[in-house]
Amino acid sequence: xIKIIGRERGFVFEVESLHAGKTAVIVVDMQNAFxxxxxxxxxxxxxxxxxxxxxxxDQCRQKGFRVIYTEDCKLPGKSNILxxxxxxxxxxxIVRPKEKEAVVRKxxxxxxxxxxxxxxxxxxxxxxxxIAGVCTDVCCLSxxxxxxxxxxxxxxxxDMTGTLAFPDKGFGPGDALAQHExxxxxxxxxxxxVLSAAEFLAxxxxx
Numbered sequence: 001x002i003k004i005i006g007r008e009r010g011f012v013f014e015v016e017s018l019h020a021g022k023t024a025v026i027v028v029d030m031q032n033a034f035x036x037x038x039x040x041x042x043x044x045x046x047x048x049x050x051x052x053x054x055x056x057x058d059q060c061r062q063k064g065f066r067v068i069y070t071e072d073c074k075l076p077g078k079s080n081i082l083x084x085x086x087x088x089x090x091x092x093x094i095v096r097p098k099e100k101e102a103v104v105r106k107x108x109x110x111x112x113x114x115x116x117x118x119x120x121x122x123x124x125x126x127x128x129x130x131i132a133g134v135c136t137d138v139c140c141l142s143x144x145x146x147x148x149x150x151x152x153x154x155x156x157x158x159d160m161t162g163t164l165a166f167p168d169k170g171f172g173p174g175d176a177l178a179q180h181e182x183x184x185x186x187x188x189x190x191x192x193x194v195l196s197a198a199e200f201l202a203x204x205x206x207x
Contacts, residue, residue, distance in 0.1 A: 015153070015193060017204040020064030024126045025057065026111055026147075028133030028140045029072045030095045033081045033088030034164075035134065040081065045162025045176055046134040050094040053132060053160055056197045057095065063205050066124060069103045070111040072139065109142035118150055128153040130200060132160035137183035144191050154192025155200060158184055 030053070033039050035046040057067055069091060074080040081088035097103055104117045111117050121129070129152050131144045140161050148154045163183070166174030188194040 017206050019206045023128045024066040024068055025060050025130045027069045030092055030133050032090050035092050043134050043164035049162050054094050067101050069097050071103050071105045073105050109139045110146045111143040112146035130155040132157045135163040136161040136180045137163050141183050148191045156187045156194045158194050159196050
């Protein structure tokens, strides 16, 4: 049995198994803008996830889990590489969606805020979501937190998420690994289970 307890909120979450038809993997923003080399907002951690994530997602599909993607987009008129018609907005081909897998476009950090994500998941009877993608401490964390607020069981994949180093905004330059690890601590205390991909895949699956 796996258990996490957030002491201040009395949050208890136990998992002995996963239900194939009630579990979805949310792949957050694995777009060229973040994971293709040469991008101004390139995440080296995200780039290194591409090959192992492709394998992981296929394993999830084989278990019957739903895979659903988010696509970060900027509002029209904003000068940014994350706009329609620019290559940065495209999901990287190594991890691109399979036929009939949904892509949820979002205009804010969370995959749930102002989108149809909740409707899509509830229509399929999903009650457990596993979070993968970039960036750990921004869009992945925001998506996980909103999922928890909406009543989903949240599993956050420690080695299928990654971030980038933040520039100095008055508090010193960021370090990608340190930011990643801090976000994992945050999630583990307040939001859901933090598991590796291997631990997630090792959980028994009910049909």
